[in-house]
Each structure stands twice: as C-alpha cells, then as structure tokens.
Amino acid sequence: MKLIGLNREEVKRAFTEGLITIAVYGMGKMGLPLAAVFADHGANVIGVDINERVVEAINRGENHVKEEPGLDELVRKNVEAGRLKATTDGVWAAKQADVMVILVPTLTDERGNLKLESVYDVAEKISQGLERGDIVITEATMPPGTTESLIPILEKSGLKLGDFGLAHAPERTMTGTAIRDITGQYPKIVGANNEKTLEAVTGIYELINRKSVIPMSSIKAAEAVKVFEGIYRDVNIALANELAMWCEEHGLDALEVFQAANTQPYCHLHMPGAGVGGHCIPVYPWFVINLAKKTNPRLTKTAREINDSMPHHVVELTVKGLNEAGRPLKESNILVLGLTFRGGVREFMKAAAKPIIEELKEWGANVYAYDPLCTPEDAERFGAEWKEDFKDVDAIVITADHREFKELNLERIAEEVRSRVVVDGRNVVDAEKAKKHGFIYLRVGKI
Ligand SMILES: NC(=O)c1ccc[n+]([C@@H]2O[C@H](COP(=O)([O-])OP(=O)(O)OC[C@H]3O[C@@H](n4cnc5c(N)ncnc54)[C@H](O)[C@@H]3O)[C@@H](O)[C@H]2O)c1
Missing domain, CATH: 3.40.50.720 (NAD(P)-binding Rossmann-like Domain)
Incomplete structure (x- = not known):
C-alpha cells in the first residue's frame, strides 16, 4: 500500500x-x-x-x-x-x-x-x-x-x-x-x-x-544531526586525551580530575584512551572536513589528529613502563590484550591494537595478542602471535575494554610474567590492585 x-x-x-x-x-x-x-x-x-x-x-x-x-x-x-x-x-x-x-x-x-x-x-x-x-x-x-x-x-x-x-x-x-x-x-x-x-x-x-x-x-538538516553527534564525541574525546596527557606531565590523575569536574552540569569531559575506532566516530568527521568549502574545520581536523596519535602515545607509555622495570623495548615480550576497537564487539575498523602492534614491532619488541572475541588468525592479521597465558611477558598493554579484562586475576598473573608492567589504554584495571601485586601501572592520564 x-x-x-x-x-x-x-x-x-x-x-x-x-x-x-x-x-x-x-x-x-x-x-x-x-x-x-x-x-x-x-x-x-x-x-x-x-x-x-x-x-x-x-x-x-x-x-x-x-x-x-x-x-x-x-x-x-x-x-x-x-x-x-x-x-x-x-x-x-x-x-x-x-x-x-x-x-x-x-x-x-x-x-x-x-x-x-x-x-x-x-x-x-x-x-x-x-x-x-x-x-x-x-x-x-x-x-x-x-x-x-x-x-x-x-x-x-x-x-x-x-x-x-x-x-x-x-x-x-x-x-x-x-x-x-x-x-x-x-x-x-x-x-x-x-x-x-x-x-x-x-x-x-x-x-x-x-x-x-x-x-x-530538511533532509540535509537530518543528515547533519547524526554526523554532528559523532563529531561531538570525537572532538570531546580528543579534548579528554589532550588534558589526560597534560595530567601525565603534571603528576595528576586525569580521571580523578575529570570525575570531579563533571559534577558541574556544564562539564562533560569524556574518557581518554588508546584511540578512537569503529565505523562511526572516526569516519563522520571526514564527512564534514571533506565537504567544507569556505569553512576551515580546524577543530574537527585537530581532534582527528589527536585521537589518531593515541596509539603512539600508548607505545610511549609502554616504553616508560618497561624502562621503570629496567628493560629495553627491543626484544621485550609485549602482550596486547584486545584486537577489537571496543569491548564486547567483534569489529576491527581502526582498532588501536593495529598501529600499537606495528609500532612495537618496528622497535624490535616480540608482540603477542589475545582477545576473547577473536582467533589466532585475527592476531596473525594484526601481525602478532596469539598467546593465551602471561608466561614471560614483560608488559601487558590493554587496548579494548572487554569484560574479561576487567576480571583479570592480577595475583596469579604477577606470578607468571617476567616483568610486572600494565599499560591500561581503556581504564579497565584497578590501579591500586595492580600496585598491590607489584605492577608498574600506567594509564592514559595517569603515570
Ligand atoms: N554499526 C554501528 O554501530 C552503527 C551505528 C549507527 C549508524 N551506523 C551506520 O549504519 C550503516 C550500516 O552500518 P552497519 O554497521 O549495519 O554495517 P555492516 O557492515 O554491519 O552491514 C552492512 C551490510 O550491507 C551489505 N551491503 C554492502 N553493500 C551492499 C549493497 N550494495 N547492496 C546490498 N547490501 C550491501 C553488507 O553485505 C552488509 O551485510 C552505516 O552507514 C553506518 O555508518 C552504524
């Protein structure tokens, strides 16, 4: 009809x-x-x-x-x-x-x-x-x-x-x-x-x-609504990432500051992290950037740059953690936890793990990976070797907030690893618990 x-x-x-x-x-x-x-x-x-x-x-x-x-x-x-x-x-x-x-x-x-x-x-x-x-x-x-x-x-x-x-x-x-x-x-x-x-x-x-x-x-106004929602997220995550890195430099815990700031109704600082992936948030800013003729969408472009640089920052944190543990990155065994772009979803588009694994390998690290939603073949595609245990690992780098990673048994893991370093790119590990079990714990926004 x-x-x-x-x-x-x-x-x-x-x-x-x-x-x-x-x-x-x-x-x-x-x-x-x-x-x-x-x-x-x-x-x-x-x-x-x-x-x-x-x-x-x-x-x-x-x-x-x-x-x-x-x-x-x-x-x-x-x-x-x-x-x-x-x-x-x-x-x-x-x-x-x-x-x-x-x-x-x-x-x-x-x-x-x-x-x-x-x-x-x-x-x-x-x-x-x-x-x-x-x-x-x-x-x-x-x-x-x-x-x-x-x-x-x-x-x-x-x-x-x-x-x-x-x-x-x-x-x-x-x-x-x-x-x-x-x-x-x-x-x-x-x-x-x-x-x-x-x-x-x-x-x-x-x-x-x-x-x-x-x-x-109009139709065009309806299209802009959805695209702008995504850009809002991207720009605000970039702001959170920028302020988180500033907090690292100044000895602050970004999340402590953000949570307190967000109790004021005009402040909505987002969660900093290892990068922005998926088919949506990192894609939609380009819809506006590429269609701009007179306007120069500087802020949108800069946000994309900041968020795309976060995997590199996670590598820097890994080097820092290893140095504190007295190990060079070269020939260290790094276990990347999480191949998907976010927790609970088997989706790889612009997953932070990819550039992190590539850069760690460029610096001569032995890179392993595990993800509860993935297979050894997925790890191979990302250039890492599949590993389901923590034996001889020098640093654990968390790049997706899967539920399973929130439940890591750090007491047991501490006995298996060679060096106790956790780089938490998704705020899934309790910092105090990690420290209690002797880990050097670094999170985007807290070192
Ligand atoms: N996934 C999300 O979270 C999400 C959220 C909001 C909006 N969107 C938007 O929704 C749209 C679809 O996303 P999705 O996540 O469902 O994608 P998807 O990749 O899960 O599914 C797309 C489907 O389209 C099919 N397809 C591709 N080309 C086709 C063609 N020419 N004819 C018929 N079928 C074709 C594919 O085989 C696939 O099954 C995108 O514009 C995306 O930006 C996605």
Missing part, C-alpha cells in the same frame, strides 16, 4: 494490518535489527544484501549479528510468521516494496575520502523498481547532501521527486543496543522532501519508537 497522502494514524493502521511492504537494503548490524523490528510491528519486510550467506541464514530464520541481544528470537519469530524474508535481488525487492530503506555502509578510506559506492549501487537498483507513491528512506549515516544526490539516480525510473518521496532518518544507535535504541532509547530524527512524505514517515517511526519523532526542516 502506498503511503504518500496518508496521515500518520492511517500509516500506523496500515502498517500493523500488514498492508505495507518495506525493503531494507543492507542486512548488517544495523539493517537486520531494523528489518526485524519493522516485521515485528506487522510490515512485510524484505531484507536485501549482496552477501548470499547472510541472505540464506536469514531465510532459515537465523540471526548472524550475534552481538545483538534479543535478535535471535525476533528474526526466528518473524521469518516463521512469513513477515521477514531476504534476497540478493535488489531490483525485485524494489518492485515489491512501498518503502525502501538504505542501510549499507558509508565509509571513508585511510585518507578520509568518501566511499559511498554501495549507497549509489542500491539507489540504481531501487530506480529500476520505483513506483509512484513509493518512499525511499536513507538510514545509513550520510555526509549532508548525499540523500538528495540520489535524486537523479532515482529519477532514472521515469518518475520525478514528488511522485515518490525521499527522506533521511538516521540510525542513532550502536552495535549491541540496536533493538533497544530503534524502539525507543532516543527520538527518531526525520527530514523529508515535502510535508506529505514527512507525515507518512513520521507515522512509521512513531509506531516503532516510543520516544517519538523529531521532524526536521
């Missing part, structure tokens, strides 16, 4: 009565939870992905996004009920659907150049199945202006914008909390090409999101 022209209450009714077909392009960490939530509210949902294994798994009722609590059940139940299926055929899905949601990766390369090929590929496919009254929604995080750059591609269908609707409704969530966030942790932001599309899209998101919808005056 086409939604343009319906008011939000009519949209909600049609949705729950199973009269709407939605195609979600990209069945990854964000797309599958969204598709399952749509289906669970009554829509007929077609998940589209280029990865055949992902499509086959979904059609068997299996969830492949293991980090997402509750998703196993939501996928199984809705596939069994016939409300959720998947395909690799994006044109066929567009022909069936009344609403098409684009949720494929939006990335940059190492130098910050935008890589939006998958978004344009999906738009091409949608254009071959687009019908009057359909609505195309981008949910992937977009450099502001990108959603509207799809108009010429979508108009290859022979329709004009207005015959079909276009909207941006960014995912405001994280891997591991997608279902919670989609269904009501934060309000949904929506910008659309006109009032009619905005009204219909508002109906969809009001239905699935208890925190309701914030309508924006």
Whole structure:
C-alpha cells in the first residue's frame, strides 16, 4: 500500500494490518535489527544484501549479528510468521516494496575520502523498481547532501521527486543496543522532501519508537544531526586525551580530575584512551572536513589528529613502563590484550591494537595478542602471535575494554610474567590492585 497522502494514524493502521511492504537494503548490524523490528510491528519486510550467506541464514530464520541481544528470537519469530524474508535481488525487492530503506555502509578510506559506492549501487537498483507513491528512506549515516544526490539516480525510473518521496532518518544507535535504541532509547530524527512524505514517515517511526519523532526542516538538516553527534564525541574525546596527557606531565590523575569536574552540569569531559575506532566516530568527521568549502574545520581536523596519535602515545607509555622495570623495548615480550576497537564487539575498523602492534614491532619488541572475541588468525592479521597465558611477558598493554579484562586475576598473573608492567589504554584495571601485586601501572592520564 502506498503511503504518500496518508496521515500518520492511517500509516500506523496500515502498517500493523500488514498492508505495507518495506525493503531494507543492507542486512548488517544495523539493517537486520531494523528489518526485524519493522516485521515485528506487522510490515512485510524484505531484507536485501549482496552477501548470499547472510541472505540464506536469514531465510532459515537465523540471526548472524550475534552481538545483538534479543535478535535471535525476533528474526526466528518473524521469518516463521512469513513477515521477514531476504534476497540478493535488489531490483525485485524494489518492485515489491512501498518503502525502501538504505542501510549499507558509508565509509571513508585511510585518507578520509568518501566511499559511498554501495549507497549509489542500491539507489540504481531501487530506480529500476520505483513506483509512484513509493518512499525511499536513507538510514545509513550520510555526509549532508548525499540523500538528495540520489535524486537523479532515482529519477532514472521515469518518475520525478514528488511522485515518490525521499527522506533521511538516521540510525542513532550502536552495535549491541540496536533493538533497544530503534524502539525507543532516543527520538527518531526525520527530514523529508515535502510535508506529505514527512507525515507518512513520521507515522512509521512513531509506531516503532516510543520516544517519538523529531521532524526536521530538511533532509540535509537530518543528515547533519547524526554526523554532528559523532563529531561531538570525537572532538570531546580528543579534548579528554589532550588534558589526560597534560595530567601525565603534571603528576595528576586525569580521571580523578575529570570525575570531579563533571559534577558541574556544564562539564562533560569524556574518557581518554588508546584511540578512537569503529565505523562511526572516526569516519563522520571526514564527512564534514571533506565537504567544507569556505569553512576551515580546524577543530574537527585537530581532534582527528589527536585521537589518531593515541596509539603512539600508548607505545610511549609502554616504553616508560618497561624502562621503570629496567628493560629495553627491543626484544621485550609485549602482550596486547584486545584486537577489537571496543569491548564486547567483534569489529576491527581502526582498532588501536593495529598501529600499537606495528609500532612495537618496528622497535624490535616480540608482540603477542589475545582477545576473547577473536582467533589466532585475527592476531596473525594484526601481525602478532596469539598467546593465551602471561608466561614471560614483560608488559601487558590493554587496548579494548572487554569484560574479561576487567576480571583479570592480577595475583596469579604477577606470578607468571617476567616483568610486572600494565599499560591500561581503556581504564579497565584497578590501579591500586595492580600496585598491590607489584605492577608498574600506567594509564592514559595517569603515570
Ligand atoms: N554499526 C554501528 O554501530 C552503527 C551505528 C549507527 C549508524 N551506523 C551506520 O549504519 C550503516 C550500516 O552500518 P552497519 O554497521 O549495519 O554495517 P555492516 O557492515 O554491519 O552491514 C552492512 C551490510 O550491507 C551489505 N551491503 C554492502 N553493500 C551492499 C549493497 N550494495 N547492496 C546490498 N547490501 C550491501 C553488507 O553485505 C552488509 O551485510 C552505516 O552507514 C553506518 O555508518 C552504524
């Protein structure tokens, strides 16, 4: 059923009565939870992905996004009920659907150049199945202006914008909390090409999101919301990192200072650490930097530089700790704990461990690695040897805040290692406990 022209209450009714077909392009960490939530509210949902294994798994009722609590059940139940299926055929899905949601990766390369090929590929496919009254929604995080750059591609269908609707409704969530966030942790932001599309899209998101919808005056404004949220985090983490390094120089514990400062409501100092990774926070600043023409986004660029320099700082802390223990870095045995970019998620994009391992090796250290979510092959890809014990280790360098690392038995580890040095890049080890067991303990912001 086409939604343009319906008011939000009519949209909600049609949705729950199973009269709407939605195609979600990209069945990854964000797309599958969204598709399952749509289906669970009554829509007929077609998940589209280029990865055949992902499509086959979904059609068997299996969830492949293991980090997402509750998703196993939501996928199984809705596939069994016939409300959720998947395909690799994006044109066929567009022909069936009344609403098409684009949720494929939006990335940059190492130098910050935008890589939006998958978004344009999906738009091409949608254009071959687009019908009057359909609505195309981008949910992937977009450099502001990108959603509207799809108009010429979508108009290859022979329709004009207005015959079909276009909207941006960014995912405001994280891997591991997608279902919670989609269904009501934060309000949904929506910008659309006109009032009619905005009204219909508002109906969809009001239905699935208890925190309701914030309508924006334009698609571009909605895109900027999500990008700015990420930049806010990056810049503020960079500030925390800068002040943490200043604290190291001045014999202060940054966390003690930050925690006290943050009791004042205008101060929100973030957590300093070994670096900023993932597909989001280190990527979105480039969306603004690369699209700036007259403005020079100096602060955003500097923040990126500071955060990218943190792995090097962790190496410096490691050298310092080893020196205190009377060992040179060359030929020391370093165990890096954590290959993923953050705790609890098997995701490697811009993980701090990578540059840390590379630099330690350049200086002649023997580098080992362990991560509870990874395999020896993952360690090998990072250039380190897999190691599950602490025997003969000279320094432990923590680069991801996995739960298991918060529970390290330092008393036992102290007996196994050769030198007692802990460099805590994620604030997971209790400094007093480490000292009690004879460790030299260094944390970003406290040495
Ligand atoms: N992961 C997060 O925490 C998070 C949070 C908020 C926003 N986002 C944004 O959501 C978007 C998707 O991220 P994700 O984490 O789900 O990515 P992901 O890598 O987990 O999944 C992307 C999926 O898209 C598929 N895909 C790639 N190209 C395709 C194409 N041309 N056609 C169909 N399918 C294609 C891939 O096979 C994969 O299954 C990105 O824009 C990201 O910035 C991610």
